[in-house]
């Protein structure tokens with residue numbers, strides 16, 4: 001198969017769909033890999049790193065799209081990229097079609113087959129191509145929160161780990177899933193006094209079994225959460241109710257009871273945020289203040305550490321990408337029902353029920369798509 005990887009063109013996107021290691025695996029498996037010049041530069045991979053493993057560098061995205069049987073990317077294709085997709089071509093990337101009728105329309109019109117990272121599943125009911133980015137955002141949250149707590153940034157002027165004779169920062173993590181667990185680990189590693197709140201008892205049992213010595217767990221009742229938030233130097237918002245907007249768990253009224261200069265890091269901002277006063281910010285201007293409380297609400301946190309994020313995403317996508325290339329998408333999806341869950345669009349038809357429902361478009365079953 002000819003596999004193509006264009007440079008990402010969405011603003012502030014520095015990741016790349018294929019690392020040199022992924023390109024090398026594809027070449028070893030007998031495939032041709034074409035990469036747009038400078039596609040990897042934002043993640044620290046220059047063209048020579050791809051040439052060294054046998055990939056061919058092309059000057060333009062047009063050439064990559066025209067050459068490749070499968071396009072591997074990070075973000076959803078932008079309008080100009082969608083025009084370059086063609087019938088029978090395979091697209092493997094994040095799509096997030098449900099809130100995006102224009103993109104959905106363009107993909108249907110192109111006749112391509114599109115497999116979305118975010119809907120590929122695993123045998124535990126998880127989302128293996130979303131989890132790496134949650135891991136990155138979770139581990140980054142205490143790092144940016146600690147920076148927000150510094151006096152020059154409007155924060156309380158509290159050091160995460162304290163020093164001998166001075167107590168550590170108190171950190172509350174609301175939501176103990178992928179983001180929350182990683183945030184709690186890093187905050188505890190920095191020496192902070194950390195409590196993770198969740199409403200799932202099995203999840204809390206797991207956290208207590210594995211991390212009991214590092215941080216505490218608590219049930220996320222409104223009263224208990226309010227008590228901890230009042231005492232906190234930093235609160236990390238990491239809740240997710242699948243398919244729904246994040247619940248507003250910290251109200252504006254609660255801010256006046258918090259310590260002045262405390263930091264709220266709302267990782268769940270991409271689902272609307274779990275603090276009433278959250279609004280999405282960018283890496284260029286990440287923090288703002290409301291009622292004396294500092295808010296960090298960047299919606300694409302992994303972009304701050306593009307190299308780590310690219311490699312983490314590449315590690316997760318590579319086995320699927322190789323299967324698609326080695327077997328062709330039909331056989332790969334027939335053999336792996338979790339990969340088939342990723343199929344969103346095929347030959348002018350939607351194949352993902354929730355997207356069809358959100359956009360009012362008819363859907364055919366993925367099983368039918370496999371036969372057509």
Ligand SMILES: NC(=O)c1ccc[n+]([C@@H]2O[C@H](COP(=O)([O-])OP(=O)(O)OC[C@H]3O[C@@H](n4cnc5c(N)ncnc54)[C@H](O)[C@@H]3O)[C@@H](O)[C@H]2O)c1
Nearest residue numbers: 134137175176177178179198220239240268271299300301
């Ligand atoms: N800002 C970013 O750059 C970025 C990056 C990655 C993920 N995210 C977002 O972070 C959020 C969390 O993602 P995740 O992968 O950890 O999800 P997850 O499903 O692994 O974890 C969510 C947890 O929230 C818990 N929860 C639900 N309601 C709760 C409540 N009322 N109180 C306490 N806990 C509650 C669930 O039991 C679950 O354990 C999502 O909105 C995700 O989209 C944002």
